[in-house]
Structures are given as C-alpha cells and as structure tokens.
Amino acid sequence: MGGGRGMSEEEPFEEEPLKKLKSLTPELIKTLKDKGYFTIESLAVEAPNSLFETVGARPGFTLDKAREIVHEARDSLQIVIMDALQLYEIEKKRKRYTTGSKALDELLGGGIPEEEMTEFTGEYEVGKSEVCMTVAILAAEKGVNSWFLDSEGGITGKRLAEMAEARGLDPKKILPHIYQGAVYGTEHLLFLIENAHKPIKDKNIKIIIIDSFVSPFRAEYPGRELLYQRQPLINRCQRRLINYMRAYKLAVITTEQVMAKPEAAPLYHVRPEVLNPPVGGHIVSHAVSHRVYLQKPAGETSKRLATLVASNYMPRETREFKITKAGVEDVPPEEKKEEKK
Numbered sequence: 001m002g003g004g005r006g007m008s009e010e011e012p013f014e015e016e017p018l019k020k021l022k023s024l025t026p027e028l029i030k031t032l033k034d035k036g037y038f039t040i041e042s043l044a045v046e047a048p049n050s051l052f053e054t055v056g057a058r059p060g061f062t063l064d065k066a067r068e069i070v071h072e073a074r075d076s077l078q079i080v081i082m083d084a085l086q087l088y089e090i091e092k093k094r095k096r097y098t099t100g101s102k103a104l105d106e107l108l109g110g111g112i113p114e115e116e117m118t119e120f121t122g123e124y125e126v127g128k129s130e131v132c133m134t135v136a137i138l139a140a141e142k143g144v145n146s147w148f149l150d151s152e153g154g155i156t157g158k159r160l161a162e163m164a165e166a167r168g169l170d171p172k173k174i175l176p177h178i179y180q181g182a183v184y185g186t187e188h189l190l191f192l193i194e195n196a197h198k199p200i201k202d203k204n205i206k207i208i209i210i211d212s213f214v215s216p217f218r219a220e221y222p223g224r225e226l227l228y229q230r231q232p233l234i235n236r237c238q239r240r241l242i243n244y245m246r247a248y249k250l251a252v253i254t255t256e257q258v259m260a261k262p263e264a265a266p267l268y269h270v271r272p273e274v275l276n277p278p279v280g281g282h283i284v285s286h287a288v289s290h291r292v293y294l295q296k297p298a299g300e301t302s303k304r305l306a307t308l309v310a311s312n313y314m315p316r317e318t319r320e321f322k323i324t325k326a327g328v329e330d331v332p333p334e335e336k337k338e339e340k341k
C-alpha cells in the first residue's frame, strides 16, 4: 500500500491495484472504489457476505461473485508465515503515538500502538476524551491524521484549539489533521464503520478514535435482556475495526464508561475495574489489546491515575498524569514529591 505519513491531501493516485484481480471488470472496480474498497488488502480481509451487503446486489455482482473476489484477493496476497523473531522485529517497528505524558506512554509500552486496539475506561470526567484529544493533537503535530467518531459530543474544536495553543502550536495548522464525525446511534455507528474504507483512504487516516464506543449500544439495547442483541453488533464493529487496523496500519482508540457500583467500594479497593466494571462486558474486552482504567483520586482536580488493567503483553501497573489546559501532561517532579505516599 502507498500512503506514507505526512503526505499531501492531493496524494497522486498510484496505479490501479484492483486491476490485478481477474474477477473484476472495470465497472466493478469503479463500484468497489465508490464503496471504499481501494486495495486488494481491503477486499482480502473482508467477509464475502459483508462485501455483498456493502456493495449491494447489482448486474454482475452476486454473493457468489463476492466470494470469488474475496478469494482471489486472498490468493493474490502472499501467505505470510514468519518465525517469531521476524514477528518480533515487525512489532518493534510499529509506530506509537504519544499520549502527552511520558508516564502514560511508558505504561503502554511506549505510547498508543498502531495495529492494536487501546481502550480508556473509567468514570465520567476521568479524562477519557482528554487523552484521545491530546493524542490527536500530538499526532497532528507530526502530520498524522486522526478521525473521531464522537457519540457524546465530548470532542470540541474549541478544546482542541486550546490544547494546541497551550502547546505553542498553531490551531490553523493542527486542527485540519483532525476529523470529527458525530455518531447518532448504533445503526449510524455501524454504517460509519462499515463504510470507513473511503474516508480512511481519502483522508489518509492513521488513528481512529471512538468516543464512546459502547454508549450508543447501551442506550438502545439496555439491560441484560437485550444483551443477546447488543453483543453481536458490538462484535461486528470490532471485527471490522480489526480488519481496518491491519489493512491500513491504524491505531484504534476507544473509550468506554463504567458501571457505578459505589456500595462495593471498601471490598474492592485495589481493583477498580471489579468495583466499577467497563459497561461493554467481556465481548468488548476480547478484541481490546490494552485496557487502561483511569481514576480521579479523591480531592484531586487535575491529577489522574492510569492503571493498565489488561494487556496482551504487558503487566498491570499504575502511573500518574495530569490534565491541564494543554491536555494530558506528566506530573511535574516537584508536585510528585509533595504527595509522597
């Protein structure tokens, strides 16, 4: 795939990659591109029935044809099998995006990783949206584009501009790298995610942020009785996100609220995620590579605690950071000393 970092908006279109697939006619190539499938990879990672659903039945395009296309796309990509040392080398090369705090980056093994899904969870006002916005600002500083799917209105141009200015950056240069789209409900979120190929490619998106991921599902499918309807939809979104992550080398960040169960506080003091668990339940956590639980210590205004409560390859640890005008920052050493435990 083309698409280096920091490319201009008018990236010249490289030669047509889809022409390589024998199962495609020029008309079908045009249709697929209209639906956002620009690369062989984007077809190879698609389930045939999803491709069929997204494109829709039309002359020359049936479910069987969708299968043929997906299978040809998969066959044309080389099967990649590597030893674990090679895998390790590739993993080390993955980009990481800073959160604005060295301590928080360290907790995540060097920042938010591409090709992995990182989730921030915790009660209201703990800084979930603040972390996401700071990541976007600092990525933008390096010319990297991000895309917020915002279901709560927590992302504002005003706050992003304030963060940029507080960091000595020009909002007019930074904000154009940050895309925002409101999410109006689960159907809309599914629609956006299932049709995200085109904006990802057109806008050269490298970071997708969904704030908040689970709340639209909770609003429309409340309670345990509707869990059986809610979970497959969440699963569908996550599978799609994972496919994009791999095809386009994206970092995916999601936020998730927690259930408030304050009465259990004394019992579970050491494990906040047990006391107030993330609302998405097990189905969400399976796809997430790193789950960070944020807390606002009692009596604090700007300081926050971040605990890596689950990760594919890193230990549980807690770090402190701060939310200021500039967004997420490290706690200055002099403030740390004051409150030595």
Ligand SMILES: Nc1ncnc2c1ncn2[C@@H]1O[C@H](COP(=O)(O)OP(=O)(O)OP(=O)(O)O)[C@@H](O)[C@H]1O
Pocket (backbone or CB within 6 Å): 122, 123, 124, 125, 126, 127, 128, 129, 130, 131, 152, 154, 162, 257, 301, 302, 323, 324, 325, 326
């Ligand atoms: N301009 C600012 N200057 C300093 N701190 C700010 C500023 N704006 C917001 N904050 C801090 O960020 C907090 C809000 O954080 P954020 O919106 O990220 O919470 P959240 O975890 O996303 O909450 P919710 O679950 O309600 O979406 C505020 O309570 C405040 O402490």
Ligand SMILES: [Mg+2]
Pocket (backbone or CB within 6 Å): 128, 129, 130, 152, 154, 211
């Ligand atoms: Mg928020």
